[in-house]
Each structure stands twice: as C-alpha cells, then as structure tokens.
C-alpha cells in the first residue's frame with residue numbers, strides 16, 4: 438500500500454503539473470483544467486515518476502484537502518483549485534455566505550490592510566468557509582492570523598464569488614473595507 442510520505446510527494450507533483458507547470462512533463466491542460474488520466478500516467482512515467490492508476494486513485498481519494506478530482510467516468514482528472522495558470526475552471530458564480538475567512542501570516546497584515554487581499558501568484562484569492570480551516574491555511578506562512586471577509590456585502594456590491602468542488606471560496610480581490618481582523 439502506498440505510504441503517507443509517497444502520497445504527499447505524488448500530491449505535490451500533481452499540484453505542480455495540474456495547477457502550475459504542466460509543461461514540466463509535456464502535458465497540456467484542456468478546457469476547465471482537465472487532462473486525460475491515461476495521458477497523465479504516461480507522461481509521469483516517461484518523466485521518471487512511476488505511478489499506476491491504482492496509486493493515482495489512492496492519492497486522489499486520500500488527499501487531505503480533496504485537491505484533485507476525476508470526472509464522472511474517471512477518464513479525466515484536474516485540480517479543484519489553486520491554479521496559477523490562467524484557466525477557467527467552469528465554476529458557476531454562487532452567492533457566498535455572509536462571512537468567509539482568510540488565514541494568513543501576521544507579517545502580511547500591514548500590507549493587506551493597505552491594498553486588500555490580492556491573488557498574488559494564484560488565479561484567485563482563496564477564502565475558507567470556517568475559522569479552523571483559515572488557521573491551517575495561515576500556518577503555512579508563519580504565525581497565523583484570521584481575517585473575516587464580509588462576503589455578503591461584497592457580493593451585494595457586485596463582486597463575484599465561486600465555490601470550488603472542495604469547498605474553497607474564490608474571488609478576484611478583497612478591498613480593505615470588507616476585511617476585519619479577528620481579535621480573539
């Protein structure tokens with residue numbers, strides 16, 4: 438059985454080729470970020486990353502954040518979100534909950550409170566549906582801090598939101614007036 442370390446390694450490699458640099462293994466993403474499973478497996482193996490369908494399925498199903506998904510008949514695969522490549526994921530706009538959360542590092546706070554939340558290298562600003570998730574996201578960058586995002590108000594003011602298949606909320610930019618710093 439594939440161990441946890443291997444799953445993480447494969448997951449990171451899949452993030453690289455399905456979100457950022459498919460050209461690393463000579464892959465091209467199709468519309469909405471999909472690629473043929475067969476092609477992905479072949480190109481990964483050609484590149485020296487030994488992987489079979491059973492292992493790939495195991496990684497997709499055991500990924501802690503459901504980062505990847507197969508299509509309905511299992512012939513294609515994509516990353517649910519997190520792309521830096523300009524890709525239209527085909528998610529329909531959706532009314533967000535009144536409040537969403539963004540976890541970040543304290544050291545970014547000053548800059549964020551000047552220019553708002555920017556998407557930086559990603560294709561969207563990523564927002565979490567709950568505080569606990571936001572704290573985990575923030576911890577990746579340093580001492581975590583959670584910002585409350587007035588998503589309902591933003592939406593009423595005309596900002597678009599999308600919800601990815603793994604429950605991450607996406608938007609283009611969050612201006613400072615919709616951000617509150619959690620104090621507790």
Ligand code: HQG
Pocket residue numbers: 502504519540541542545546548549550552553554555556557558559562563564574575578605
């Ligand atoms: C910060 C992970 C200074 C922003 C997570 C964040 C998420 C600013 C960093 C997903 C800024 C970008 C995305 C400004 C934003 N000044 N810093 N004006 N605006 N920032 O990794 O949201 O594991 O690109 O706060 O779970 O941390 O990849 O975005 O700290 O869902 O599947 O710039 O990635 O999922 O960092 O994380 P990131 P993120 P995966």
